[in-house]
Amino acid sequence: MLNKLKAAYAYSSCAGCDVAIVNLGEKLLSLSEKVEFVYWTTATDFKMEDLKRRKELDLAVVAGSIRTGEHEELVKLLRRKSKVMIALGSCACFGGIPSLANLYDKDKLLNTVYGESPSSSKGAEAPKPLTKLDRIELTIPEFRNWCDPIDYAASVNIYVPGCPPQEGTLDWFITTIDEYYQTRSTPNGLMLASEKSLCDTCPRKLPEKISINNLYRIHEIKLDEKKCFLQQGVLCHGPVTRGGCNERCIRANVTCKGCMGPIPKVKDPGAKLISVIGTILQSENEKQLGEEGLKKIIENFHDLTGSLYSYSIPLSYVEKIRRKRRL
Amino acid sequence: MSKQFEPKIVAFLCKWCASAGADLAGVSRLKYPPNLVPIRVLCSSRIDPQFVLDAFEKGADGVLIGGCHTPNDCHYITGNFKAFKRYLMLEKMLGEAGIETNRLRLEWISATEGRKLAEVATEFVEEIQKLGPLKR
Numbered sequence: 140m141l142n143k144l145k146a147a148y149a150y151s152s153c154a155g156c157d158v159a160i161v162n163l164g165e166k167l168l169s170l171s172e173k174v175e176f177v178y179w180t181t182a183t184d185f186k187m188e189d190l191k192r193r194k195e196l197d198l199a200v201v202a203g204s205i206r207t208g209e210h211e212e213l214v215k216l217l218r219r220k221s222k223v224m225i226a227l228g229s230c231a232c233f234g235g236i237p238s239l240a241n242l243y244d245k246d247k248l249l250n251t252v253y254g255e256s257p258s259s260s261k262g263a264e265a266p267k268p269l270t271k272l273d274r275i276e277l278t279i280p281e282f283r284n285w286c287d288p289i290d291y292a293a294s295v296n297i298y299v300p301g302c303p304p305q306e307g308t309l310d311w312f313i314t315t316i317d318e319y320y321q322t323r324s325t326p327n328g329l330m331l332a333s334e335k336s337l338c339d340t341c342p343r344k345l346p347e348k349i350s351i352n353n354l355y356r357i358h359e360i361k362l363d364e365k366k367c368f369l370q371q372g373v374l375c376h377g378p379v380t381r382g383g384c385n386e387r388c389i390r391a392n393v394t395c396k397g398c399m400g401p402i403p404k405v406k407d408p409g410a411k412l413i414s415v416i417g418t419i420l421q422s423e424n425e426k427q428l429g430e431e432g433l434k435k436i437i438e439n440f441h442d443l444t445g446s447l448y449s450y451s452i453p454l455s456y457v458e459k460i461r462r463k464r465r466l
Numbered sequence: 467m468s469k470q471f472e473p474k475i476v477a478f479l480c481k482w483c484a485s486a487g488a489d490l491a492g493v494s495r496l497k498y499p500p501n502l503v504p505i506r507v508l509c510s511s512r513i514d515p516q517f518v519l520d521a522f523e524k525g526a527d528g529v530l531i532g533g534c535h536t537p538n539d540c541h542y543i544t545g546n547f548k549a550f551k552r553y554l555m556l557e558k559m560l561g562e563a564g565i566e567t568n569r570l571r572l573e574w575i576s577a578t579e580g581r582k583l584a585e586v587a588t589e590f591v592e593e594i595q596k597l598g599p600l601k602r
Contacts, residue, residue: 242563433551443562444563455519461565
């Protein structure tokens with residue numbers, strides 16, 4: 140019999156990915172015959188020291204993005220010790236929702252949370268990495284300038300996208316682990332999602348021509364359960380997002396937000412979506428409205444950048460430009 | 467004498483109007499600053515927002531989009547409106563990300579307006595010189 144794979148599971152996220160894994164139920168039992176978890180803060184009682192003492196690991200699963208200095212250290216440590224690095228969930232793969240904070244400066248974020256929010260007391264200050272009291276020194280991990288996907292700090296062998304990864308994706312993930320268990324050949328940058336866009340498998344009827352009056356927010360109109368979302372004037376990330384999630388959101392009458400990441404040919408999903416909206420917005424009345432009319436509509440779009448990159452700000456050009464300016 | 471900042475500006479010009487205008491500016495021997503790097507595209511609606519952002523990311527300090535006059539000049543009937551909508555959204559996005567929006571400029575330049583192209587180029591270069599380089 141082959142040796143059991145030693146695995147570590149680190150996370151800095153909402154623990155939704157952990158729940159998705161636990162929800163696998165019986166399939167998890169078959170996995171447990173091949174994999175032994177030696178570090179998983181949610182499920183087992185091993186500490187960081189135990190992890191540091193280990194010489195070698197087979198699998199390292201990371202869920203969640205790199206937000207604090209400690210996360211970065213942990214990801215780098217896991218990369219050094221393990222043979223296969225796995226990014227589980229959209230945060231680890233693309234930055235996810237926490238990375239939306241990258242649109243603001245670190246100081247502004249800390250000031251908003253610890254200074255300006257109604258729940259903070261007057262003159263309160265953000266906690267510092269090191270606080271000196273009379274006799275003791277208290278340390279907390281440093282809050283980094285940027286929130287990054289884990290491939291910022293370490294090379295990744297398997298990406299498992301989704302927020303949280305859907306059952307189909309996780310089944311694929313288990314099969315991949317199985318294969319590794321048998322063959323011990325490491326995949327390189329394998330993305331467990333379809334190469335084609337979500338629209339390709341969308342259960343809704345494909346419209347022939349789309350012209351929308353405005354871009355609505357999801358609460359502003361009543362959504363038809365059969366019509367294409369874009370046709371109804373609601374931003375759906377389907378055209379630029381990888382399929383393979385079994386269209387759960389679409390079936391629940393909720394637009395795609397792009398948690399599976401962009402399709403291979405799209406570098407910047409938000410910019411590509413601008414292209415999409417540019418085509419369909421008032422496409423039948425452009426000349427009647429004229430420049431002024433179109434300007435009025437677009438000026439009133441709410442939080443354009445945030446809605447274009449719900450899960451993928453670190454992939455965007457605007458953030459790359461922002462980073463270069465800061466350095 | 468201190469060396470003046472020479473911005474790099476990428477200009478996406480549509481084949482039928484703005485690029486023809488640039489040709490006219492050339493044959494009329496009009497003077498305008500050499501900072502423009504013209505890229506001819508078939509239509510201003512061919513300019514994917516990714517091109518513009520890629521240009522900024524790879525070192526352009528400004529991007530100029532040149533197309534046909536609205537409402538009726540476009541060779542492909544409504545291409546210029548598509549470009550216009552994309553430009554507005556790009557501008558909004560740059561603003562939300564804290565990047566100066568006047569680094570991106572859209573101008574309608576017809577094939578007969580070589581003079582306008584020269585004027586726009588001069589004005590735009592001066593404006594970007596005032597803003598300074600994108601990467602600081």
